[in-house]
Amino acid sequence: MDLGIAGRKAIVCASSRGLGRGTAEALAGAGCEVVINGLDAARLDKTAAEIHSRYGVTVTAVAADVSTPEGQAAILAACPEPDILINNNGGPPRKDFRELDREAMLQGVIQNMVTPIELIQQVADGMAERGFGRIVNITSLSVRMPIAGLDLSSGARAGLTAFLAGVCRQFAAKNVTINNVLPGKMDTDRLRGGFERAASQTGAAIAEIRAAQAAEIPAARFGSAEEFGQICAFFCSAHAGYVTGQNILVDGGLYPAAF
Incomplete structure (x- = not known):
């Protein structure tokens, strides 16, 4: 299927490996210019070279911590007017909730709730003015189903989901969508x-x-990073403009519910 986004500019956060890389590859395969991001500059450059070699599109690597204002500024300097934003970030490590101090809890909320909101604040209005925008937040199955030891990650991502439930509807008439994709065991x-x-x-x-x-x-x-990336890419496509504010499970049926 032609996703109708060839030539669009995409930012994919935390994309030197894993689900972020799978998504960056899928968007590059659809013809997008891609900005990828990560902490390990050497691995990031290698990923950028491989994606460019495979798909022939422009791939820009930005080694930065997306959780920091400086990191966000560097990413947006590389792509000031993105058409597509994929919010992705590492989560806090597994830990019993009794072991979490205030600093750890605040850092987890910054990583998995505050950071994506800050990026959306900076790009959504521009997308609306240009009449096209696709924002996908990679969250987690744990938003729906508790996973032992991931209470902080789950809580922060659930907070992001609730926060954006109203925000997304402010932009729907401008052909800007905001959806969440929830990976299970990938x-x-x-x-x-x-x-x-x-x-x-x-x-x-x-x-x-x-x-x-x-x-x-x-x-x-x-699940594989490649199939996950293709699902994210579809929700960034020209065909997905009537889908917003949704939580799309990618979990092989692990979450047992009808709705």
């Missing part, structure tokens, strides 16, 4: 790190832990 470094942690705590083999968790998913497998 085959990324973060998930694999969880297997390693569980193995060290229980003594079980990583392969056994992986197989047991996959068996809990109706699709009987973990």
Whole structure:
């Protein structure tokens, strides 16, 4: 399917690897010029070169912490008038809620709620003036279904969801949409790190832990960054202008609900 966004300018935060990279690749494949972002400059440059080589589009790498004002300024300097914004950021590590102090809680809220709101504040009006905008926030299945140890991440992302529920409707008539895509168990470094942690705590083999968790998913497998990216890209497409304020689960059926 032609997504109708060739030549559009896209910012994809936290995109040197994982779901962010999968989304950046999907948008590049649709013909977008892409600004990618990450903390590791060497890995980011390598990713940019690979995406450019594969798709032939302009790829700009911005090594910066998107959670900081300086990082956001650097990203927006590279793409002052984006047509597409993919909000993505690392979340706080797994931790029992009793172990969270005030500083940790504030940092988690900055990472997963404040940062995407700040970026939307800076780009949404320009999108509205130009008559096209697609904003996708990569949140988490944990917004809908608790995941042990991720209470801070879940709370911050749920706060973002509620905050934007009203904001998105202010822009709908200007062909600017804001949606959230909620990944479940995706085959990324973060998930694999969880297997390693569980193995060290229980003594079980990583392969056994992986197989047991996959068996809990109706699709009987973990999702890939590539298929996740294609879903995000569709909600950035010219065909998705009548969809806004939605939470799209990408979880292989793990969340058991009709609505």
